[in-house]
Amino acid sequence: MRIFDPHIHMTSRTTDDYEAMFAAGVRAIVEPAFWLGQPRTTVGSFKDYFDALIGWERFRAAQFGIRHHCTIALNPKEANDPRCTPVLDILPRYLAKDGVVAVGEVGYDSMTPEEDDAFARQLAMAVEHELPALVHTPHRDKLAGTRRTLDVLKESGIAPEAVAVDHLNEVTVELVKDSGCWLGFSIYPDTKMDEDRMVAILKQFGTDKVLVNSAADWGRSDPLKTYKTARRMLEAGFTESDVDKVLWRNPVDFYGQSGRLVLDELPGFAPSAETFAGNSVLRGGRR
Amino acid sequence: MSFSLGYGTNGFANHRLDDALRMIADLGYTSVALTLDHHHLDPYAAGVSGETTRVAHLLSSLGLRCVVETGARYLLDPTRKHHPTLVSDDTDVRIDFLHRAIRIAADLGADCVSFWSGIKPSDVDDTTARRRMLDGVGKVLVEADRRQVRIGLEPEPGMFVQHLAQAIALRDELGKPELLGITLDVGHCVAVEPMDAAECVRHAAGLLVNVQLDDMRLGMHEHLEFGEGELDLPGTLAALAEVGYTGVAAVELPRHSHAAPDVARRAIEALTAALPVLPAEVEPVGDVDNPWLADAERRVRAEPTAIRALFPAVGRKVGREALRPDTDPQGLVHGTVDDLARQRLLAALAAVLPPTRLAEEVTELYRYGDDAERRGVLRGLASLPLSAVDAGLELVQDALRTNDIRLVAAALGPFAGEHLDQHSWRHGVLKCLFVGVPLAAVADTDRRADAELLRMVADYADERRAAGRAVPADAVSLLETS
Numbered sequence: 001m002r003i004f005d006p007h008i009h010m011t012s013r014t015t016d017d018y019e020a021m022f023a024a025g026v027r028a029i030v031e032p033a034f035w036l037g038q039p040r041t042t043v044g045s046f047k048d049y050f051d052a053l054i055g056w057e058r059f060r061a062a063q064f065g066i067r068h069h070c071t072i073a074l075n076p077k078e079a080n081d082p083r084c085t086p087v088l089d090i091l092p093r094y095l096a097k098d099g100v101v102a103v104g105e106v107g108y109d110s111m112t113p114e115e116d117d118a119f120a121r122q123l124a125m126a127v128e129h130e131l132p133a134l135v136h137t138p139h140r141d142k143l144a145g146t147r148r149t150l151d152v153l154k155e156s157g158i159a160p161e162a163v164a165v166d167h168l169n170e171v172t173v174e175l176v177k178d179s180g181c182w183l184g185f186s187i188y189p190d191t192k193m194d195e196d197r198m199v200a201i202l203k204q205f206g207t208d209k210v211l212v213n214s215a216a217d218w219g220r221s222d223p224l225k226t227y228k229t230a231r232r233m234l235e236a237g238f239t240e241s242d243v244d245k246v247l248w249r250n251p252v253d254f255y256g257q258s259g260r261l262v263l264d265e266l267p268g269f270a271p272s273a274e275t276f277a278g279n280s281v282l283r284g285g286r287r
Numbered sequence: 288m289s290f291s292l293g294y295g296t297n298g299f300a301n302h303r304l305d306d307a308l309r310m311i312a313d314l315g316y317t318s319v320a321l322t323l324d325h326h327h328l329d330p331y332a333a334g335v336s337g338e339t340t341r342v343a344h345l346l347s348s349l350g351l352r353c354v355v356e357t358g359a360r361y362l363l364d365p366t367r368k369h370h371p372t373l374v375s376d377d378t379d380v381r382i383d384f385l386h387r388a389i390r391i392a393a394d395l396g397a398d399c400v401s402f403w404s405g406i407k408p409s410d411v412d413d414t415t416a417r418r419r420m421l422d423g424v425g426k427v428l429v430e431a432d433r434r435q436v437r438i439g440l441e442p443e444p445g446m447f448v449q450h451l452a453q454a455i456a457l458r459d460e461l462g463k464p465e466l467l468g469i470t471l472d473v474g475h476c477v478a479v480e481p482m483d484a485a486e487c488v489r490h491a492a493g494l495l496v497n498v499q500l501d502d503m504r505l506g507m508h509e510h511l512e513f514g515e516g517e518l519d520l521p522g523t524l525a526a527l528a529e530v531g532y533t534g535v536a537a538v539e540l541p542r543h544s545h546a547a548p549d550v551a552r553r554a555i556e557a558l559t560a561a562l563p564v565l566p567a568e569v570e571p572v573g574d575v576d577n578p579w580l581a582d583a584e585r586r587v588r589a590e591p592t593a594i595r596a597l598f599p600a601v602g603r604k605v606g607r608e609a610l611r612p613d614t615d616p617q618g619l620v621h622g623t624v625d626d627l628a629r630q631r632l633l634a635a636l637a638a639v640l641p642p643t644r645l646a647e648e649v650t651e652l653y654r655y656g657d658d659a660e661r662r663g664v665l666r667g668l669a670s671l672p673l674s675a676v677d678a679g680l681e682l683v684q685d686a687l688r689t690n691d692i693r694l695v696a697a698a699l700g701p702f703a704g705e706h707l708d709q710h711s712w713r714h715g716v717l718k719c720l721f722v723g724v725p726l727a728a729v730a731d732t733d734r735r736a737d738a739e740l741l742r743m744v745a746d747y748a749d750e751r752r753a754a755g756r757a758v759p760a761d762a763v764s765l766l767e768t769s
Contacts, residue, residue: 094655
């Protein structure tokens, strides 16, 4: 089983996670730029974060046989902080990078005028840089927020097939499916979606344009939720090909629109490799 | 090749400018030294601005870099050759001309404007001439600064400033302005300098903004075709490559216009035959010589800030393979195809930006770069002029603080070998052993490995053994061979 996690915040995860992910079949990931839990106070702080996403984290993932890509954006929560909004001016520089496969996460948190502005400007950047957009939907007031999101997307002129609307659930799935956008689902231990509900949605709405992610970050979350969902799909009678479509081909098709996905195997990682022998942890010397 | 071979339009004085430029490009030259003259982009003509734009487009379409030369004979005074000068009574005319030349150079995207002092009139004493020279160059620098165009003072036999040492002393006296460099005519070195042309090149290295190529005999200021005089052409070109000169080196044969097409053809044949054979490491790889890169280099020369969008796109356009995948699969030692392409873009940038802006732009490319771009900058540092050393060292230090082995490897190339302080260099080498960068990636280990480094490596080996771990082979061989 090969897995592409289209949304995971590896910056917050350990090397144990990387090892477990590789062992479970994860070979490619996309790390969207988002909030860090601790609010940022300067543009420099974003710059360092973006630099890590296009450099250090990409390198770290490669040490474990996993191809890392990212999306770059000012997230909706921090779009409300005037100390952070000037970051919008430096985004174009990052959107030109090899490892950047979409603009994101953009969208709404509290649906303020500031969020409107940042959302619209960044959708325009996505169009200009010919990149897809990864759109976060709010956790509070989700249905209204998702409706408003779809309205803004329509106004922006971005093609629906170039947009993934994320963190969907039973309440919002139909709305987004009708819009023509890709459908993102985050599988979490407690909140958002779980594996069984995901399988139910797949049964009802099919596998087309569905993206399943772990959205694992610094909170209580599980980087193996993609794998666990895949297992549950097989148990529920989906075929290997269905699983491959949802957990590999779909994210490849979506982010592949950037023209920047690099998915060939990393040197030194045979397809069947189950250990990481010979790989340096790069700290305190090689074993 | 690091520098660009060109031909001077003053050697095509009987040709229309457009014809001359086309012939120069057709013969295989990649640059031109454009002498502003009454029939070649006359700076006093009514439509000079439109003409400059037109010539700029022509140069760009022919793929020619350019430098502006100001040695026209009867442009300012139809009765007296080269008159007035920076040391004659009426220096204002010359200063105004040089200002015009600077504006034209800015509009052409030229590397620099070359100028000389002039012959000291018999009734002017040395003190007065020196003062006039300092004042005049000071005024020229004001316009140069405004337009961010470099100017090159050319020592010219028989003139007030005729030796390289005098030109450098004058620059020192002016406070070493960044935009004031040296134009060196290698034939002049043969004729009047106390050292040979190759030595002069090494001596002027970091200050060179323009080079003129011709042969000459000892003590005789007569521009000759290559082989007719005493110039060591291969040795001189090798010295230019050795000091990392990346500017224009153009043939200067102003008295051969009557036979220009043949003379220019013979010159490029002689130059091509005399060019140094570059070491394998810097030989262009087939994949890198692709049309996208050639076009990107042209765009950077025409509009330096274009590099900001081109630099990140390199991997997507030329590939990312290791240069020697068989022995160096990760490209840690020899780098990758995209590394090499980025080095080429940096060299193009260095050729057109004045020192301060170059240092800023290179720093920005690194700061905003992803890992691959940072690697490209680090590997390109060695080919930048000496004025970029301080900025380069900061980037090397930054890279050595990371744990990304590709950055660490790229940071310890020839630039660090040449310029990094000993303490940082030793820690860089030790870091390579720690993180698994082959020491083959480190330049100058033979020359720089000292007793303190060996002590550090020996202690590291002891620590490994105490922990029951293997000692890296590179550490063992370093300890054994030193």
